[in-house]
Amino acid sequence: xxxxxxxxxxxxxxxxxxxxxxxxxxxxxxxxxxxxxxxxxxxxxxxxxxxxxxxxxxxxxxxxxxxxxxxxxxxxxxxxxxxxxxxxxxxxxxxxxxxxxxxxxxxxxxxxxxxxxxxxxxxxxxxxxxxxxxxxxxxxxxxxxxxxxxxxxxxxxxxxxxxxxxxxxxxxxxxxxxxxxxxxxxxxxxxxxxxxxxxxxxxxxxxxxxxxxxxxxxxxxxxxxxxxxxxxxxxxxxxxxxxxxxxxxxxxxxxxxxxxxxxxxxxxxxxxxxxxxxxxxxxxxxxxxxxxxxxxxxxxxxxxxxxxxxxxxxxxxxxxxxx
Amino acid sequence: xxxxxxxxxxxxxxxxxxxxxxxxxxxxxxxxxxxxxxxxxxxxxxxxxxxxxxxxxxxxxxxxxxxxxxxxxxxxxxxxxxxxxxxxxxxxxxxxxxxxxxxxxxxxxxxxxxxxxxxxxxxxxxxxxxxxxxxxxxxxxxxxxxxxxxxxxxxxxxxxxxxxxxxxxxxxxxxxxxxxxxxxxxxxxxxxxxxxxxxxxxxxxxxxxxxxxxxxxxxxxxxxxxxxxxxxxxxxxxxxxxxxxxxxxxxxxxxxx
Numbered sequence: 292x293x294x295x296x297x298x299x300x301x302x303x304x305x306x307x308x309x310x311x312x313x314x315x316x317x318x319x320x321x322x323x324x325x326x327x328x329x330x331x332x333x334x335x336x337x338x339x340x341x342x343x344x345x346x347x348x349x350x351x352x353x354x355x356x357x358x359x360x361x362x363x364x365x366x367x368x369x370x371x372x373x374x375x376x377x378x379x380x381x382x383x384x385x386x387x388x389x390x391x392x393x394x395x396x397x398x399x400x401x402x403x404x405x406x407x408x409x410x411x412x413x414x415x416x417x418x419x420x421x422x423x424x425x426x427x428x429x430x431x432x433x434x435x436x437x438x439x440x441x442x443x444x445x446x447x448x449x450x451x452x453x454x455x456x457x458x459x460x461x462x463x464x465x466x467x468x469x470x471x472x473x474x475x476x477x478x479x480x481x482x483x484x485x486x487x488x489x490x491x492x493x494x495x496x497x498x499x500x501x502x503x504x505x506x507x508x509x510x511x512x513x514x515x516x517x518x519x520x521x522x523x524x525x526x527x528x529x530x531x532x533x534x535x536x537x538x539x540x541x542x543x544x545x546x547x548x549x550x551x552x553x554x555x556x557x558x559x560x561x562x563x564x565x566x567x568x569x570x571x572x573x574x575x576x577x578x579x580x581x582x583x584x585x586x587x588x589x590x591x592x593x594x595x596x597x598x599x600x601x602x603x604x605x606x607x608x609x610x611x612x613x614x
Numbered sequence: 615x616x617x618x619x620x621x622x623x624x625x626x627x628x629x630x631x632x633x634x635x636x637x638x639x640x641x642x643x644x645x646x647x648x649x650x651x652x653x654x655x656x657x658x659x660x661x662x663x664x665x666x667x668x669x670x671x672x673x674x675x676x677x678x679x680x681x682x683x684x685x686x687x688x689x690x691x692x693x694x695x696x697x698x699x700x701x702x703x704x705x706x707x708x709x710x711x712x713x714x715x716x717x718x719x720x721x722x723x724x725x726x727x728x729x730x731x732x733x734x735x736x737x738x739x740x741x742x743x744x745x746x747x748x749x750x751x752x753x754x755x756x757x758x759x760x761x762x763x764x765x766x767x768x769x770x771x772x773x774x775x776x777x778x779x780x781x782x783x784x785x786x787x788x789x790x791x792x793x794x795x796x797x798x799x800x801x802x803x804x805x806x807x808x809x810x811x812x813x814x815x816x817x818x819x820x821x822x823x824x825x826x827x828x829x830x831x832x833x834x835x836x837x838x839x840x841x842x843x844x845x846x847x848x849x850x851x852x853x854x855x856x857x858x859x860x861x862x863x864x865x866x867x868x869x870x871x
Contacts, residue, residue, distance in 0.1 A: 333730075335731070337826075338822075338826055338827075339826060364730070364731055364732075364813075365809055365813050365815075365819060365823070366813035367812060367813040367822055368729045371731055371811075371812055371813055374723065374726050374727045375726060375730040375731060378727050378728070378730070380726075380730025380731070381731065427668060446702075451648065473825075474826070475825045475826055475828060478646075479644070479647045481699045494828050497828075498646075498828050566823055566827040567823055567824045567832050568827040568828060568829065569827070569828070569829055570828075572828055586827070594651035
């Protein structure tokens with residue numbers, strides 16, 4: 292028994308040792324510093340349109356002129372990013388605001404540092420929408436009562452915002468059946484009638500529209516005008532130890548966001564470098580807004596919705612969470 | 615005989631490809647979600663001319679090879695130790711049976727927490743999954759040891775190491791090779807799974823990006839690549855097995871007495 296345990300430990304050690312050879316020790320902020328006064332920071336991101344400003348800012352030199360070098364690491368969704376940031380694998384990460392509030396209410400030490408994306412605030416022209424199949428009898432969010440609606444993650448930003456859309460349209464969100472489905476599978480599921488409606492974001496939204504699907508509501512617009520949807524964050528330990536670096540990342544990202552917002556064509560162009568969105572789809576994609584500052588009022592609105600939908604164990608402390 | 619087999623194999627593949635082309639074209643499934651073979655082949659051609667594809671392939675193969683190497687060495691060493699040391703087999707049996715069925719995929723959160731989305735996470739999952747394949751085969755192989763052969767070796771005065779080398783190892787080798795072949799396939803599955811779910815660089819991550827990007831033909835093209843990779847690995851593992859066991863009757867063919 293003890294022998295086996297020793298053996299297993301040896302296996303684990305072997306794994307670690309093998310892996311150490313191929314990657315320079317990241318994790319510790321000191322270990323990530325490199326020559327010439329530039330510091331490499333690892334940022335955990337999702338390969339979607341939303342993070343285009345980071346790629347653009349990197350290309351334009353907004354980070355290098357502040358002595359930062361970005362190592363953008365693609366991860367599949369926040370489920371991999373939050374633990375990665377908290378354990379120090381990534382110095383920064385990209386996550387939606389509700390997830391950050393849920394993390395904080397569970398005592399996960401996260402700290403938002405700079406804005407990520409915001410809704411366009413325009414009904415009919417947002418990057419996220421509730422869609423139904425062509426010729427569906429569902430005409431408004433109120434009609435979703437008793438229907439099956441797909442969201443990408445239950446008990447998170449998309450479910451609360453869809454519930455708000457139903458509420459605002461005069462319906463009872465408790466009568467809606469929510470099912471969890473990945474965004475990329477929604478167009479097919481909607482088309483084949485497995486679900487009655489889907490809350491999709493770009494680029495799946497463009498696919499749904501190209502199939503003749505119609506948008507019936509824009510949840511982020513219903514939550515708040517100019518709703519802040521996602522932000523870049525770090526761990527509280529990292530923020531306390533490296534206030535200078537965090538400040539530099541904040542400034543460089545804010546500059547990148549402003550640049551991307553002002554140059555949508557360049558943003559669209561850079562998306563092709565890290566995703567595989569086909570050119571004809573990308574041309575139809577509605578870009579989000581990239582304001583340099585997060586909109587606190589909208590985050591408070593999301594917090595209230597999250598509370599009424601029972602997402603939080605304890606009320607998140609926005610003064611501590613937000614920059 | 616061999617020629618007939620090759621013709622049959624090629625015919626089977628051709629029918630399969632023709633079906634893949636016909637089913638979407640006839641509208642049995644939507645072309646948007648299941649593109650015809652020709653379009654997948656086109657996307658595959660684009661992939662092959664893309665440098666980043668080859669980097670991804672290299673990442674996947676690195677994860678696979680490192681993981682397999684660690685799992686096989688650890689499996690053999692631990693397997694022999696457990697079998698040779700008295701009472702150890704009995705003492706560890708239940709623990710092994712408990713640990714073995716734990717799906718490697720269930721360790722993903724642990725891997726991410728420990729190593730983030732890099733090679734080490736992939737290795738953790740790959741090694742965990744393929745280690746048991748090898749270990750269990752080694753244990754069975756050594757159990758198969760012919761007591762007469764062992765006693766004979768003893769009476770000829772062979773020492774402990776010599777008995778492991780000349781009696782135990784040749785007996786276990788066919789089992790070990792089976793274990794290695796199974797582990798090679800499992801290691802590939804887990805490498806791609808880990809990349810797909812965690813996002814560690816490699817073919818899996820590339821599939822996930824194509825999927826997120828609504829690039830359906832590219833996604834299938836990459837899936838085809840993983841299939842081909844599995845095929846190559848299986849053929850390779852069989853070749854190694856045949857070479858290593860050239861003396862064994864299962865490979866040599868039955869000798870009529």
